[in-house]
Amino acid sequence: MEAVAISTNKLSKIYNLGKKNEVHAVSDLVLNIRKGEIYGLLGENGAGKTTTVRLLTTMIKASSGSAKIFGYDIETQSDIVRKFLGCLPQDAGLYEEFSAIENLKFIAKLRGIDSAEIPSQIESLIQLVGLEERQKDRVETYSGGMKRRLMIARAMLGDPQILFLDEPTAGIDVLVSRRVREIIKTLAKEKNITVLLCTHDMISAERLSDRVGILHKGVLVAEDTPASIINKHATENGDLEDAVVNIIGWKGDKDEEDVL
């Protein structure tokens, strides 16, 4: 039996509990993600994807339920759990006045990576994300795509075993998206890293994910391989986007910006 990297048991998060504006961001979430698996978490805006990532990365505490990362409880053993994790948050930023190397060096030191290993680790990550030529330039001179690639490199420091990627291709063009997908694939297959991918980008989800889970209003409404999801839910010749739209029951009568 393959090792379980992430497991959740009826994990829930309620904001403003007991108040008029109470929000059930995540409800009774049950996930079992295997080691080395790329798991795509899909859903409309406000479906609970980012809250799930924040719960699993120990940034916020669950209202009820539990979750484990490689058997360690995210609430009671959060310091140990964070050592396994690399994370690219949705709204992450970089130190604009630092170069790529300086940004990575700072996080490497903060993660407690051995000083002797830092240069070689940074060099290999810079190569992986293809920033060799601009590695010494200030980040403020980088394009959006270059910054996103640097953030992936930053998330990979310290050889994490689980990578949380929240919208890794947001705001970048098609070519850079393809490059980012290649990087993620390389990481998962060559380093056997578990990846939890939250995205609106259906092409990335379909091509990268071993399995996808679809969240709707905080509830996991479907979970399977992309091919099975398409087979079961998409219309003829439809794709993953088509399937997701059918699953969450979008009728086109809502604000388009609020959906996929």
Added chain:
Amino acid sequence: MIRSAWVIAKKEIRLLFKSTRRILLLFTTPLIMFIMFVLILVISGLIAIDAEKPLDVTVIQNDEGHNGIIWGDGFYALLKSHNLTKDYIYKNESVINLNAILQEKNFTVLLYIPANFSATINQSVPAQFFIHYNNARVNSQGMVANILTLSQNYNIQIIYYYHGVVNLTNIYVIPERLGGDEGFESFIASYFTMIPLYAILLLVVPSLSLVLISVTIEREQKTLESLILQPIERKSIIAGKLLYGSILVVFNTAITLVTIVAIIVIGMISLPESLRTELVLIIESVIESADITVWLFILYMLLGLVLVSLLVITAAVLFSLMAKDEREANMVVSALIIIPLVSTFLIAFLPVSELAESFQFILVLIPLLGYLFAIYLSLTSGELTLIAWFSLVGQLGWTLIGIWFAGRLIESEGILEISYKRFFRFRRKK
């Protein structure tokens, strides 16, 4: 935690030297001092002209003596013979003219030795003489300081003569300044209370601004989230910022001291010979006359500055952590720091030393301002009382509360979304 805090502090220092704006902020104090020095050099020519005019001391010696000894005459003779004051021009006036002279204010310094001066000394109770001085002359305050120094020496002579029975320490001086009639202690106390005020403004405020930027930039550049996600205690982020702030204060103090020494050396060289000699004599006499109480007070001031610096840096970290951006943080932190500092001018009008002791204990607990009140109270009473030390404990207490609260804040779930608007729920009603 210490290792992570040090890594964060080092990162801040590296970032500091990558921004022209932050480098300028760091060197604000030496720059201000240099500009002030240039201004002083420009006006020193005017001072030199004024200083060339000999200072005149009008003496009204009304002491009739007791048992054949006229202490007033002795004091007058001492003033005229001593190195510190022998270059002054002395004018004898009759006591009948006292009121007229005081009204006309046609003097630089007027020294009045009353009729019962010797008789009072003979009774072994504190005797008094009076000094009025015209503040319009540049170096009249220096002259008063010289006369006071000599009066202390004379006091020692009297004590020696009377085998320690006489106490002349309560010499009473009325400065003819702003037409006021305040006592010497409160006059001097007001001056000395301003020293830590300037020290805070010059040494701590630039560091405060830099710490504030370092915290708000994490939110503005969205790097706070990646910091929180690292396998470190979140409190070490606060510790790192505090460490950075403390390093800045130490660095700022060091470069300011170097600037001061450089200015003193250059200033001394450029001063006219007569003024330079006088200044050296004053400094020497001040150092020589300093006893254990003076050194203890200096220690108290330094200890207080360290604690107040920590308090200000903690406030900067805490209140900028709650801000949405640098603008919001600047508004809140500036108000929180500047209001107490500006309030120190109230010392000139507020009879703090006259208040009930229990109220004084409460007053000295006020963050930042309480420390300045405590210095004022110590100077007016002439000793470091329990209230003064209590004030330091108070400042330390506020710092610890600030650190604790900042620690709680960084560990809270809403840290990434927090802003003053949300914190105080200043929401417009729809």
